[in-house]
Amino acid sequence: MSQEQTTGRAVKDGLYEQFARIGKAVANPKRIELLDLLCQGERSVEVLARAAAMGVTNTSAHLKVLREARLVETRKEGTRVFYRLADETVCNFFLTLRDLATDRLAEVDQVVRDYFEARDELDPVGRAELLARADDGDVIVLDVRPSEEYAAGHIPGAISMPLGELERRLSSLPRDAEIVAYCRGPYCVLAPQALKLLHRHGFRARRLEDGLPEWRQAGLPVAVGEGRRQ
Amino acid sequence: MSQEQTTGRAVKDGLYEQFARIGKAVANPKRIELLDLLCQGERSVEVLARAAAMGVTNTSAHLKVLREARLVETRKEGTRVFYRLADETVCNFFLTLRDLATDRLAEVDQVVRDYFEARDELDPVGRAELLARADDGDVIVLDVRPSEEYAAGHIPGAISMPLGELERRLSSLPRDAEIVAYCRGPYCVLAPQALKLLHRHGFRARRLEDGLPEWRQAGLPVAVGEGRRQ
DNA sequence: CTCCTATTCCATAGTTCTATAGAATGAGAG
């Protein structure tokens, strides 16, 4: 029995050691931010560095850690390296981690409330509701993320309208239909800013609860490609 | 816009910092082992220390980290302190982490194969299959974990038969029915050892895929309490 | 071929994490 236990100990240690590799990979805020970004699609090192406000060297080191934990994979194109999630389940894991943190840590709520004040007062649209109403055609769905992210995956029927282009293209939007905007997720500022702009110009607009990763995680259909120019 | 970005940066940093608190909590193999143990039910510090092969001081320190990440909570009873998961979702998070590691890291497979050799050759019973056949009553379900864990939650209809008592109580088992044994999960040695013993004595026995935490996660019914003595 | 650029490698200093031993706390027993 004691012999059994000692050999069992070595095995257990090895096993938990492996599990902890994943844990260590998400033990750093910058690495989590990188994972969040990569949930939106593949990116080059430089783009990731800029988006996460880090030096390129540092970013490269963090990406190496993620790669060694097999959470991300790389693809070389000419002189630059593109990183992407190794698997869709990695994105699900990130979402699980994020939701757990949101559930368990009151501090998350505090941070969010300080910036996204009254985020929930914007009365977000549920995924099921949107799906039902999109079929009826009485709602315009706007994807306000950068167009590359739209191309990498978007809600079927959604129009790509990056936040930077929104004001210029306001006239193409109907004033009678309700507008639903979405972006990267609940902590992304793109959709809230789009709503502010739309409301200022008198449009009837709400945001979708969460963003595209959550939509995909829920098993709802995702379209890829450029989509026709509206 | 740049002002927007800098204030947004502080918020993002704060947010990812919070997410990373959860990540840091699972960045150590011993802490993951403690979470695994706590998925089976609440435990005192001393019991946890013994089960994870650590000193009490060290165990206490790790538990403190888990508590500061709000993953576990405590209850005092006289002179000793019992730890338990703060929420059922913590167990789900652990399972997600474990499954991701199993999916992504070939090394996990290696470790498992070295010890649980031919684990899958034992032809485990699926949860759905067990549920169907248990209704028909042509299968005996054995819970071979310690009896406290059985009391904290078990598959309805299962008989508590801790591994240590199994040999002594063999005569109470029918020789015509098929026996299905389960324990703590896919990496627990209790059920495989029980199967070895049962096979040696000529019983027809298989193991359930996974263990009770996975059963619970799947949303299947869980009974609590001692159950009648068989 | 040489230059240019994106990325990774390497070295380093500062910080944080881990395990252990001894002291302190706090509840129960006598």
Added chain:
DNA sequence: CTCTCATTCTATAGAACTATGGAATAGGAG
């Protein structure tokens, strides 16, 4: 009250992690 025991706190040395700058690498442009 004193004694005992489980647990936590404190201190510490060693290990691992993080950010940063400069060097090395490798592919593309001219």
